[in-house]
Amino acid sequence: MTDTRKQGTRSRGEQLSILDRTARWITLPRFIFAATLFFFLTSILFPFYWMISSSFKTRAEISGRAPVYIPSEWRLDAYQELFDPESPIGRFGTNIVNSVKVAIPTALIAVILSTLGAYAVARLKFRGKDVLLNSILMVYLFPGVLLIIPLFAMLAQIGAKVGFNVQDNLAVLVVTYLATTLPVALYMLANYFRTIPAEIEQAALIDGCSRLGVIWRITLPLAVPALVSVAIYTFMIAWNEFLYALVFLNSRELFTMPIKINTIYNEPQPIPHVVMAASTLMTLPVVFLFLALERFLTEGLSAGSVKG
Amino acid sequence: MTATTQHKQSSFAKRWKSLESREGRLAWGLVLPTALIVFGLIIFPAIFSIWISFHDVGLHNLNDVFHAPFVGFDNYSKVFQDFAFKFQGRQSWGAAVTSIVYSFLATILTLIVGLIASLLLNRPFRGRGIARSIFLFPYVAPIVSVAFVWRWILDPRPSGVLNDVLMRLGLIDLPVAFLATRGLALVIVIFFEAWRYFPFAMLMILARLQAIDNTLYEAADVDGASAWQKFRFVTIPELRYVLGALFLLRLMWTFNKFDDIFLLTGGGFGTKVLPVLTYEFSFRLLDFGRGAATAMILLVILVVFMAFYVGIVMRNVDAE
Numbered sequence: 008m009t010d011t012r013k014q015g016t017r018s019r020g021e022q023l024s025i026l027d028r029t030a031r032w033i034t035l036p037r038f039i040f041a042a043t044l045f046f047f048l049t050s051i052l053f054p055f056y057w058m059i060s061s062s063f064k065t066r067a068e069i070s071g072r073a074p075v076y077i078p079s080e081w082r083l084d085a086y087q088e089l090f091d092p093e094s095p096i097g098r099f100g101t102n103i104v105n106s107v108k109v110a111i112p113t114a115l116i117a118v119i120l121s122t123l124g125a126y127a128v129a130r131l132k133f134r135g136k137d138v139l140l141n142s143i144l145m146v147y148l149f150p151g152v153l154l155i156i157p158l159f160a161m162l163a164q165i166g167a168k169v170g171f172n173v174q175d176n177l178a179v180l181v182v183t184y185l186a187t188t189l190p191v192a193l194y195m196l197a198n199y200f201r202t203i204p205a206e207i208e209q210a211a212l213i214d215g216c217s218r219l220g221v222i223w224r225i226t227l228p229l230a231v232p233a234l235v236s237v238a239i240y241t242f243m244i245a246w247n248e249f250l251y252a253l254v255f256l257n258s259r260e261l262f263t264m265p266i267k268i269n270t271i272y273n274e275p276q277p278i279p280h281v282v283m284a285a286s287t288l289m290t291l292p293v294v295f296l297f298l299a300l301e302r303f304l305t306e307g308l309s310a311g312s313v314k315g
Numbered sequence: 316m317t318a319t320t321q322h323k324q325s326s327f328a329k330r331w332k333s334l335e336s337r338e339g340r341l342a343w344g345l346v347l348p349t350a351l352i353v354f355g356l357i358i359f360p361a362i363f364s365i366w367i368s369f370h371d372v373g374l375h376n377l378n379d380v381f382h383a384p385f386v387g388f389d390n391y392s393k394v395f396q397d398f399a400f401k402f403q404g405r406q407s408w409g410a411a412v413t414s415i416v417y418s419f420l421a422t423i424l425t426l427i428v429g430l431i432a433s434l435l436l437n438r439p440f441r442g443r444g445i446a447r448s449i450f451l452f453p454y455v456a457p458i459v460s461v462a463f464v465w466r467w468i469l470d471p472r473p474s475g476v477l478n479d480v481l482m483r484l485g486l487i488d489l490p491v492a493f494l495a496t497r498g499l500a501l502v503i504v505i506f507f508e509a510w511r512y513f514p515f516a517m518l519m520i521l522a523r524l525q526a527i528d529n530t531l532y533e534a535a536d537v538d539g540a541s542a543w544q545k546f547r548f549v550t551i552p553e554l555r556y557v558l559g560a561l562f563l564l565r566l567m568w569t570f571n572k573f574d575d576i577f578l579l580t581g582g583g584f585g586t587k588v589l590p591v592l593t594y595e596f597s598f599r600l601l602d603f604g605r606g607a608a609t610a611m612i613l614l615v616i617l618v619v620f621m622a623f624y625v626g627i628v629m630r631n632v633d634a635e
Contacts, residue, residue, distance in 0.1 A: 036542070040435065040438070043431065043435055044435055044446065047432060047435065047450065048446070048449060050510065051449055051450065051452055051453055051510075052449065052452075053468075054453075054461065054464045054465060054468060055452065055456075055464075057464060057467070057468055057476065058460065058464045058467075061467065069474060070472070070474060071473070071474055072473045072474075073473060073474065073479055074473075074474045074475065074476040074479050075474075076476075120348045120349050120352070121349060123345040123346070123348070123349070124345055124346045124348070124349035124350070126345060127341070127342040127343075127345035127346045128346065131338050131339070131341065131342035131345075132338060132339065132342070133338065133339040133342035133343055133346075134339060135343075136342075139346065139350060142353070142354070142358055143349075143353055145357070145358065145361070146353070146357055147564075147567065148567065148614075148617070148618075149357065149361050149571075149614070150570075150571030150572075150573070150590055150610065150613060150614070151571070151573060151590075152571075152573050152590040152593040152594055152597075152606075152610055152613075153361065153364055153593070153607075153610035153611075153613065153614060154356075154357060154360050154361065154364070155597075156364060156367060156593075156597050156603050156606050156607050156610065157359075157360035157361070157363040157364045157367055157607070158356065158360050159377075159603075160363070160367065160372065160377055160380045160603065161359075161360060161363060161380075163377050163378055163380075164378065164379075164380055164381075167378050182352070182356065183356060185352055185356075186352050186353060186355075186356035186357050187357075189349050189352055189353060190349075190353055190357075193349055218341055243455070246457065247457040247458060247459070249458060249459055249574045249577075249578070250573050250574060250594075254598060264459075265457065265458075265459040268459050268460070268463065269459065269578070272463055272466075279467045279470070282463050282467070283463075283464070283467065286457075286459065286460035286463055286464065287460075289457050289459070289460055290456050290457055290460045293455060293456065293457060294452065294455060294456060297451070297455045298448060301448055301451075
């Protein structure tokens with residue numbers, strides 16, 4: 008008895024002192040700081056929570072008289088509908104594969120081509136370098152909607168002559184994504200190559216290594232972080248791209264994820280839980296990729312490398 | 316004697332030249348694939364777009380574009396007379412004015428939010444690393460996902476969460492159709508832009524903040540400056556260049572942006588900006604000439620503004 012009472016008073020005393028301490032700790036600047044931080048974190052995280060939690064709700068929960076803040080049960084209805092082979096909005100697996108088919112080749116080719124180009128820009132002297140760099144910078148200026156009309160007309164013309172379809176052709180999409188990502192990749196890599204001391208390369212050249220040998224044996228191993236971040240960026244741009252895919256793809260079988268999600272959203276009967284399920288599947292890989300490689304990536308982000 | 320030295324010199328020069336040209340040839344070999352793709356798929360199409368804007372190009376003659384009839388400024392005058400384009404008083408701004416208002420306000424708001432976020436993250440606190448990663452989420456996530464999540468949050472049906480929260484708090488009596496109310500829709504779209512793009516501004520400002528010489532603050536402390544005075548007279552001047560550059564970049568990108576508004580409102584309810592109008596002319600009406608003309612008008616507005624900004628505003632900043 009006495010023991011418990013003692014404990015009670017002691018803990019009350021501690022509580023008081025904690026309250027006291029926090030009261031003393033909280034000053035106006037600290038309060039403003041904490042409140043602003045809280046505001047930022049909730050307004051950033053809530054949409055992501057809402058996306059993921061909505062994807063586990065049922066049709067009844069999604070169209071009820073009030074929003075369901077926490078799903079009573081984490082149901083997979085939306086995902087089942089999304090992968091349903093019978094339904095026109097289903098077969099999302101095909102769309103995931105299409106996105107992968109576009110994003111991975113774009114990333115690989117962009118890394119290879121931009122490495123070669125960036126090395127030349129960073130290390131070699133050649134005529135027309137400034138003209139080249141300036142015209143590559145112009146890419147920042149041209150809106151996608153401006154380029155898509157002539158691109159469409161041009162590729163339709165070439166396609167009619169050579170014999171390929173402009174529409175519903177994932178290869179055409181890869182080529183257009185390369186055009187929009189290569190300039191950025193080239194700038195990023197060239198900036199990185201400049202930070203590698205030229206003396207190391209010169210030593211190898213004097214020892215009889217060829218230029219291409221130098222690139223392969225010396226520069227590339229030193230530039231792995233930059234290569235990784237360029238690969239991730241180009242992958243993300245191709246993975247997320249909307250406008251070109253919207254114009255160039257017509258058949259549901261060839262839709263990349265963004266276009267498929269857009270059509271699901273525009274179904275006559277709204278099914279937000281399915282849209283959110285598809286969005287979750289599209290967002291999670293990108294966010295995880297980003298978190299895993301963040302150290303490489305933020306530097307590139309602040310270098311203004313991502314157009315968006 | 317002189318002849319031999321001359322001979323030596325010229326052969327040396329030749330060798331030097333050939334070495335240089337060999338390097339040049341290698342360089343062009345390395346750049347060529349990138350250069351071809353960029354010129355073929357960006358620079359040439361951009362020039363071709365000017366050509367299209369003066370011709371009657373539609374779906375019927377798309378496979379034979381080069382024989383499309385020349386129509387002079389017809390496409391341009393059609394755009395200027397279009398009700399979706401021209402300003403007709405306060406009720407209906409038209410795409411040009413909407414674009415300008417939207418880009419300016421969205422850019423300024425993005426910069427302000429980015430500045431606040433960078434000031435938050437510039438102070439050391441427990442969990443700062445995680446907070447920084449989280450702050451980047453809106454910028455990293457795919458635009459389609461975040462646009463549709465926001466549409467779903469802003470949904471006017473009873474299951475829309477923002478309406479529910481506001482009604483529970485007693486701030487509104489009836490659900491509001493946020494993205495389907497003229498005026499309000501534009502405000503929401505501007506807020507969305509700030510939500511999505513502030514991390515980019517934040518990162519660039521943060522990098523500059525961390526490079527500010529701490530002795531400046533110490534000197535201000537000695538002079539008895541308040542926190543606000545330190546911010547106003549030390550931090551802001553140090554951030555001048557990065558803010559100026561950010562403003563230009565973000566304004567340019569926002570002005571050119573198609574996806575965000577197209578996905579959020581489809582360009583309805585007073586949010587039709589020039590990129591969306593370009594898309595509609597080209598791929599809804601299938602009038603590519605008119606679409607190209609709209610895109611050229613967009614580009615001209617942008618270039619004129621940039622010339623003005625770089626020539627006058629940035630020079631004044633330099634002079635200060």
